[in-house]
Amino acid sequence: MNKVILLKNRPKGRPSLEDFEFTEEEKPKPKDGEILLKTKYVSVDPYLRGRMRDEKSYIAPFEVGKPLESGIIAEVLESNNKNFHKGDFVNGMLQWKEFQTSNGNGLNKVDGEKAPLKAYLGVLGLTGITAYLGLEKIGKPKKGETLLVSGAAGAVGSVVGQIGKIKGCRVVGIAGSDEKIDRIQEKFGFDAGINYRTTDNMKKAIAAACPDGVDVYFDNVGGEILDAALANMNKYGRVVNCGAISLYNKKETPTGPRVETTLIKKSIMMQGFTVRDFVKDFGPAQNQLAKWMEQDKLSYLETVVEGFENIPQAFIDLFDGKNKGKMIVMV
Amino acid sequence: MNKVILLKNRPKGRPSLEDFEFTEEEKPKPKDGEILLKTKYVSVDPYLRGRMRDEKSYIAPFEVGKPLESGIIAEVLESNNKNFHKGDFVNGMLQWKEFQTSNGNGLNKVDGEKAPLKAYLGVLGLTGITAYLGLEKIGKPKKGETLLVSGAAGAVGSVVGQIGKIKGCRVVGIAGSDEKIDRIQEKFGFDAGINYRTTDNMKKAIAAACPDGVDVYFDNVGGEILDAALANMNKYGRVVNCGAISLYNKKETPTGPRVETTLIKKSIMMQGFTVRDFVKDFGPAQNQLAKWMEQDKLSYLETVVEGFENIPQAFIDLFDGKNKGKMIVMV
Numbered sequence: 001m002n003k004v005i006l007l008k009n010r011p012k013g014r015p016s017l018e019d020f021e022f023t024e025e026e027k028p029k030p031k032d033g034e035i036l037l038k039t040k041y042v043s044v045d046p047y048l049r050g051r052m053r054d055e056k057s058y059i060a061p062f063e064v065g066k067p068l069e070s071g072i073i074a075e076v077l078e079s080n081n082k083n084f085h086k087g088d089f090v091n092g093m094l095q096w097k098e099f100q101t102s103n104g105n106g107l108n109k110v111d112g113e114k115a116p117l118k119a120y121l122g123v124l125g126l127t128g129i130t131a132y133l134g135l136e137k138i139g140k141p142k143k144g145e146t147l148l149v150s151g152a153a154g155a156v157g158s159v160v161g162q163i164g165k166i167k168g169c170r171v172v173g174i175a176g177s178d179e180k181i182d183r184i185q186e187k188f189g190f191d192a193g194i195n196y197r198t199t200d201n202m203k204k205a206i207a208a209a210c211p212d213g214v215d216v217y218f219d220n221v222g223g224e225i226l227d228a229a230l231a232n233m234n235k236y237g238r239v240v241n242c243g244a245i246s247l248y249n250k251k252e253t254p255t256g257p258r259v260e261t262t263l264i265k266k267s268i269m270m271q272g273f274t275v276r277d278f279v280k281d282f283g284p285a286q287n288q289l290a291k292w293m294e295q296d297k298l299s300y301l302e303t304v305v306e307g308f309e310n311i312p313q314a315f316i317d318l319f320d321g322k323n324k325g326k327m328i329v330m331v
Numbered sequence: 332m333n334k335v336i337l338l339k340n341r342p343k344g345r346p347s348l349e350d351f352e353f354t355e356e357e358k359p360k361p362k363d364g365e366i367l368l369k370t371k372y373v374s375v376d377p378y379l380r381g382r383m384r385d386e387k388s389y390i391a392p393f394e395v396g397k398p399l400e401s402g403i404i405a406e407v408l409e410s411n412n413k414n415f416h417k418g419d420f421v422n423g424m425l426q427w428k429e430f431q432t433s434n435g436n437g438l439n440k441v442d443g444e445k446a447p448l449k450a451y452l453g454v455l456g457l458t459g460i461t462a463y464l465g466l467e468k469i470g471k472p473k474k475g476e477t478l479l480v481s482g483a484a485g486a487v488g489s490v491v492g493q494i495g496k497i498k499g500c501r502v503v504g505i506a507g508s509d510e511k512i513d514r515i516q517e518k519f520g521f522d523a524g525i526n527y528r529t530t531d532n533m534k535k536a537i538a539a540a541c542p543d544g545v546d547v548y549f550d551n552v553g554g555e556i557l558d559a560a561l562a563n564m565n566k567y568g569r570v571v572n573c574g575a576i577s578l579y580n581k582k583e584t585p586t587g588p589r590v591e592t593t594l595i596k597k598s599i600m601m602q603g604f605t606v607r608d609f610v611k612d613f614g615p616a617q618n619q620l621a622k623w624m625e626q627d628k629l630s631y632l633e634t635v636v637e638g639f640e641n642i643p644q645a646f647i648d649l650f651d652g653k654n655k656g657k658m659i660v661m662v
Binding site for chain 1: 381557574578585587589593595601603604
C-alpha cells in the first residue's frame with residue numbers, strides 16, 4: 001500500500017494536526033511515458049500555509065480531501081520514459097505520497113555526487129534561488145549599502161545575508177532567539193543581529209544596528225517588523241517582500257500603519273514576488289549558488305525530521321521557529 | 332514695500348488662514364551677480380502640506396516665521412547677472428513674496444511665445460513632468476493594459492490619463508464629483524470614471540470599470556481608494572505612489588489593511604517618488620509634453636485665482652477639490 005497525506009480542513013489560524021488526514025491507496029503503476037517515484041526528501045515551507053486558504057494567489061489553493069504537495073526529491077524506481085532511468089533522482093513539486101507516478105513534466109534530475117541530495121531542496125533549490133533572485137532582481141544591493149534581513153536564521157534569510165556579505169554590504173539580521181542571533185553572526189557572517197522577541201522597540205533597535213540607515217530590507221515576516229524597517233529606510237530604499245510569516249495564520253485582515261506616505265517621502269520601492277516570476281533565471285542562479293558553495297562562501301543549516309508520518313508536524317513547527325535553517329523530512 | 336507670506340503655525344489637520352501670516356519688508360536690491368524678480372504666477376500644490384510638518388522628508392520642512400515657497404513664474408526687473416536680462420521670465424522654487432532677489436541658481440528661463448507662461452507651472456512644469464516621469468519610470472504602461480488614476484481630474488491625474496490614452500491603455504479615472512467624471516471623459520478622453528463620493532463599494536466599482544483588472548495604478552490620494560485599487564491589481568501590477576492627499580491632513584498615523592501579503596501574492600510593485608528623483612530627465616520630459624501639446628493630444632485645465640493675498644486660500648481650497656486642474660494664483 002501507499003501512504004498519502006490529504007488536506008482535511010482549511011486551517012483556522014495556526015495549522016494543527018487535525019487539519020491533515022492520513023490515508024492509504026494502491027501503489028500506482030507507471031503507464032507508457034511515465035515513471036514511478038519513491039519520495040526521499042520532502043520540503044516543508046511557510047508559503048504552503050497560503051495554499052491552504054481558499055484564495056486566488058500565484059498558485060492554485062490546495063483542495064480539501066486531496067493530497068498536499070511541496071518540493072520533493074524522489075528516486076526513480078521504474079521508468080517508461082526515455083528521459084529518466086531507474087536510479088535517477090529528481091526534484092519537483094510532488095504530492096505527499098510515498099510512491100507516485102509522473103510523466104516527468106516539471107521534474108529536474110539532480111546529481112547526488114555534486115551536492116547532497118537534500119541541498120537541492122534548500123540552498124541549491126527553490127529556497128536558495130528565492131534568496132538569490134529576490135536580492136538580485138529586486139533588492140539590488142550595492143557595495144557599502146546596509147542590508148537588513150528578517151527571518152535571518154531561516155532557510156531563505158541565511159542565504160540572503162551571506163549573499164549580502166559577498167556583495168560587500170553591512171548585513172543585519174532579525175531573528176527570534178539569542179541562539180539564532182549567535183548563529184547568524186558566527187556561522188553566516190552577519191555583522192549584527194536583533195532578537196525581536198527580547199526587543200521592546202524594534203524601530204530604535206534597527207536604528208542602532210544600522211547607523212547609516214537601511215538601503216535594502218529583505219522581508220520574510222511582514223507585520224510590525226516591516227513597519228519598524230520602513231521607518232529606518234534610506235531614500236531610494238528597496239523592500240523585497242518575500243514572505244509574511246507573521247501574518248499567515250491571522251484570521252482577520254491584518255491592519256497596520258499605512259505605507260504610502262513613507263514610500264513617497266523617501267522614494268521607496270516595495271515589491272512582492274514569488275520565485276516562479278523568475279523561472280527563466282533558475283539555471284544561472286543555481287550555478288552561481290553551487291559555485292559559492294564550492295568556494296566555501298555559502299553555509300547552510302538543515303533540520304531533518306525522519307519519517308513520512310511527521311511531515312505535517314514538521315510543517316506546523318515552522319510557525320514556532322523550531323527549525324534551524326531549511327526544514328526537511330527524510331522519508 | 333514688499334508683501335510677504337510667512338508660515339505662522341504648523342497646521343493641525345486641515346490648514347486654515349490662521350496658519351499664515353502676511354507681513355511687509357523693504358523691497359530688496361539685487362547685488363552683484365543677482366537679479367530682481369517680480370512674482371507673476373504662483374503654483375499651489377498639495378505636496379506643500381507635507382513641508383508644513385516638522386518631519387524629515389525629501390525636502391526640508393518650512394520654518395515657522397519664515398516665508399513659504401513654491402513653484403513661481405517671475406519677471407526679471409533688473410539684472411546684475413549675465414545669464415538673465417531685464418524682461419526675461421523665469422520658473423523656479425521661489426518665495427511667496429511680491430519681489431525677491433536671486434543669484435539665478437535653480438531658475439529656468441521660460442518662453443512665453445512657445446506656450447502661455449502659466450503652462451510652465453502646469454502641464455509643461457513640474458505637474459506635467461511628474462505625470463510623465465512617474466508613469467514612464469515606474470508605471471511603465473503597455474499598450475492594451477488598464478491604467479487606473481486617482482485624483483483624475485487634477486493637474487497631475489488628468490495628464491497621466493491622457494498619456495495613458497496616447498500609450499494605448501484603457502484608462503479609468505477616480506474623482507470626487509459627477510462634474511469631474513464628465514470632464515475626464517469628455518475633455519481628457521478617459522474611458523470610464525468613478526465618483527468615489529457617491530460610490531459605496533470602491534472595490535466593486537473598480538472591478539466593474541476595469542473588467543480585465545488593473546495593471547498600473549497611479550495614486551494621487553492614498554488611503555481607502557488605494558486599498559480598493561490594490562484589491563483589483565493584476566499579477567505584476569505596478570502602483571505609482573505619487574501623492575496621498577487623503578492622508579495629508581490626518582493628525583494621527585493613519586492605519587489600514589496591511590499590503591505585504593497582497594504584494595507577494597500578485598508580485599506587485601509599489602513605488603513612491605518625487606519628481607526631483609528624475610531631475611536629469613526633466614528636459615526630455617518637457618520636450619515630449621510640448622510636442623503632444625502642439626499635436627493637440629494633451630489638454631489641460633487651470634483654475635486661476637487673482638491676487639497675491641489669495642495664495643493661502645487657494646492652497647486651502649485644494650483640499651476641498653475646488654480647483655479644476657492646476658491651481659494657480661496670478662499676482
